[in-house]
Amino acid sequence: MSHVSRSRIQELDAGDPLAHARDRFTLPEGVIYLDGNSLGAMPKAAAGRVATTVEEEWGRGLIRSWNTADWIDLPRTVGEKIARLIGAASGTVVVADSTTLNLFKVLAVALSLRPDRRVILSEEGNFPTDLYIASGLADLLGKGHELRLVPPAQVAGAITSDVAVVMLTEVNYRTGFKRDMAGLTRMTHDAGALSLWDLAHSAGAFPVDLAGADADFAVGCGYKYLNGGPGAPAFAYVAPRFLAGLRQPLTGWLGHARPFAFAPNYEPAPGIDALRVGTPSVIGMSALDEALTAFDGIALVDLRRKADMLWDVFVSEVDGAAPELTPITPSDPALRGTQASFRHPEAYAIMQALIARGVIGDYREPDILRFGITPLYLRYIDVWKAARAIGEVMATRAWDTPEFKRKAKVV
């Protein structure tokens, strides 16, 4: 029933130039982890760094560590490391807060740069937090801003002269469909609007070229493909042309030009630091900082190449083993990120049955099974075995129990 033989899989693993990277991660025995698009696996170095941060820097260094361990500069030093992964120039990325909060900040900046326009354009099916924040900000501004949602296929045609900001997620979290960032940004600029990209499912998954695409603003997650750990801080990008005079509405003291002058009035820090708000979460930042070393010496094009090969093996094997699952992610690599999604009316229960067997992916409403392909720590044998497990769960109806149909708080 499978298309690829075990010996061919063994050959692929033996010849894998990225095979060594798996050793950089802690992966539990008996688990095939296909959810790195939701919470990246733990880089071993991150655990050691957290221990050092807690025991040495906090425990012994105490408050001195803001200077001696450079805690105060982490938002920028970690931002520089992420900049290299997303095609951003030095000084254009800062790490702070969550993706949700960063979106609020940069969307507010973008709207302020187009004061005579009132439309935030996005697509139906974009990640809810992005849409909630956009409509919340529109209400807060009280100037009649509108969040305009159009079906995915109609976005390009909807970039009209009343649009202030085109706010899109490069890779859709449900389907894995990937947008043409450069092309859409060009159309956005032609219409006199600004582009804001959510890179939640892009950063660390494949080469992103923010500068090449001439994107205006971007945000993204630290805990997905960047492996920064649960609730890791997020990043924000602002194109160099908007850095001078950058001002955002969450005017916290650490985004001040001179926080330790304790001046009575707010004055934004020059450049990207104006996106900082309050005291950074140092333990989380340190974990993310160290987690990024998992990318050392690895070219994102190579990562993407392996992701595509893993994807092909996985999807063709699932297709053979479980034809009742409907693939919904485009097979053309140019049109997708690195996840593979399938549709089935019993998707939730099927995923629970898989997780019980150690194959961890996730479920997304209303009927989607989602599997993340993360080539830093996945082998060909992993995706091959996962596809076999899916075939077994479907053939035996192992999912068809009340236990697997009961939804947990976090799905």
Ligand SMILES: *Cc1c(COP(=O)(O)O)cnc(C)c1O
């Ligand atoms: C995961 C994800 C988020 C998460 O935002 P948080 O603030 O980290 O909770 C936001 N947007 C998209 C598109 C996502 O996929």
